[in-house]
Every structure is written in structure tokens, then in C-alpha cells.
Amino acid sequence: MLTIFPEMFTPLQESIIKRAQEAELIQIKLVDFRDYALSKHKNVDDVPYGGGAGMVLKPEPIYRAVKDLGISNGKRKIVLLTPQGEVFNQKKAIEFANYDELVFLCGHYEGFDERIRVLADEEISVGDYVLTGGELASMVIIDAVARLVPGVLGKESSAEQDSHRQGLLEYPQYTRPPEYEGLEVPEILLSGHHARIMAWRRKESLRRTFLRRPDLFQSIEFEKEDYPLLEEIALEHPEIAEHRERWEHLKPLIKRRSKKRNISTDNTLE
Numbered sequence: 001m002l003t004i005f006p007e008m009f010t011p012l013q014e015s016i017i018k019r020a021q022e023a024e025l026i027q028i029k030l031v032d033f034r035d036y037a038l039s040k041h042k043n044v045d046d047v048p049y050g051g052g053a054g055m056v057l058k059p060e061p062i063y064r065a066v067k068d069l070g071i072s073n074g075k076r077k078i079v080l081l082t083p084q085g086e087v088f089n090q091k092k093a094i095e096f097a098n099y100d101e102l103v104f105l106c107g108h109y110e111g112f113d114e115r116i117r118v119l120a121d122e123e124i125s126v127g128d129y130v131l132t133g134g135e136l137a138s139m140v141i142i143d144a145v146a147r148l149v150p151g152v153l154g155k156e157s158s159a160e161q162d163s164h165r166q167g168l169l170e171y172p173q174y175t176r177p178p179e180y181e182g183l184e185v186p187e188i189l190l191s192g193h194h195a196r197i198m199a200w201r202r203k204e205s206l207r208r209t210f211l212r213r214p215d216l217f218q219s220i221e222f223e224k225e226d227y228p229l230l231e232e233i234a235l236e237h238p239e240i241a242e243h244r245e246r247w248e249h250l251k252p253l254i255k256r257r258s259k260k261r262n263i264s265t266d267n268t269l270e
């Protein structure tokens, strides 16, 4: 993390991210690029050429800090945090988790000298809003990436089922008690029937994504098993029927599959 406010990173000293560092699954190194300032007063910012409000981060301290990182022992990516960058999402988190080293350049004040852009492999935004600095943005990214590193979460499957992992929102989750304030846990979850529970979860994931995030629903790659679930959802939410053409193509696949199964059963090959 290249920042002028290393003390802002204390949240990474808590909970799962703290344990991941203790277990040496991840390592977080804070570099104060003020230490690389050339002037006597360690100035890292200056007024913008051409006038205007606020201060702009100077190029020299950040260039010098990046040079001082030396050669990486593995795959390294340098990420510049900026509201003008590509918007971060789970797909990006998965991509970043494949790197050995991520270097985050945190802007502050009115932003940074344009020449700092040259240092970055990628420019990333955490959303279409403006923060006071890149520190919080980079912590969001670290948190999302670190939990994908094997061993950081207790069970790897807990990240597998997460919302966005498969382009879908996660199904509703419940824990004990089975009934609280008149609100009951769906009976199927108490049944112990694994296959039915999995189908219910998939259906609720599809339903949730359709109702809450139609934008995501547009890009889901449906599986053959989704066809009957989507049919059921279409009966419960007639408006989903408008999207039917998106899964109609699964119908022949299912027919072909059951036909194939019949043939092999007849020939006692299966």
C-alpha cells in the first residue's frame, strides 16, 4: 500500500484479515511515500498548474517509492485507485487473487499528477462516488481479494456460494431457532434432504437475482438443471416469463438427455 496515511489501515488489524496475516497467508506492507519526498519539508502535494481548487499529489515521491519496490518475486500488479477507473467487482477480485503481489497507489486531496498514471498496470474505482482518498478503496479491494486466498476463510466453500461468485446473488440463509417472532425457516431446510435443499437454494438464488438485480440476471449462464426451476419461478412471477427466451434453449437439451438415458437403459449400458 503506497499511501501518505498509513495509520488509516488499522481496520486490517482485525478479524479474518488479521488472522490471515498472522497465519502468513497474506502479507500487508504499508509504504509512506512521504518518506520519498525530495523537499526538506517532505511535501508530497502542490497546487495544480492552471489554477483551481485543492492540492495535487506530486509525481516524484510516488515514482521513487515504486522504484524502491524493486523486482517482484512473483506476479505483480500495480493498481491506481481512482474514481475514473474500471469499477471493481467480484470477477476482478478473483483475477487479483491470482497475483503474488498487488501494489496499491492511493491518491488523496484533489487527486494526483497525471504522470502517475504511467506507473499503473490498472486503474480501479470502487464505485461511482468520490472518496477523500484511495485508502478506504484499497482496503475494500484487499478484503475482497484476501478472502479468496486459499485458507483465509475457514471453509473454502463459504466463498464458493457467495453472492456474485457465480454471477448470482446468494440464496437466503437461516440459522436456529426454526421459528422466531412468527417468522419460520422454510421447511425444506429442516428436511435434511441434501438434493432438494440444493435445488431450493439454486431456485432462490435465481429468483433473488431476477427480482433484485435484473442487470445481473441478463448475463447468467443457465445450467440445464435451471430449466424446471425457472419454469416454477415464471409461474410465481409472471413478469419473468418475458425473459423466457433466455432459457428456452435448455428445453431441447433436457429432452435429448432424457432420450439418451432411455436408450442406454434399454441396452443396459448404464
Ligand SMILES: C[S@@+](CC[C@H](N)C(=O)[O-])C[C@H]1O[C@@H](n2cnc3c(N)ncnc32)[C@H](O)[C@@H]1O
Pocket: 081, 082, 083, 084, 105, 106, 107, 108, 109, 110, 111, 112, 124, 125, 126, 127, 128, 129, 130, 131, 132, 133, 134, 135, 137
Ligand atoms: C477526492 S479524490 C480525487 C478525485 C479527482 N479529483 C477526480 O475527480 O477524479 C482523491 C483520491 O481518492 C481516491 N478515490 C476517490 N474516490 C474513489 C473511488 N470511487 N474509487 C477509487 N479511489 C477513489 C483516488 O485515489 C483519488 O485520487
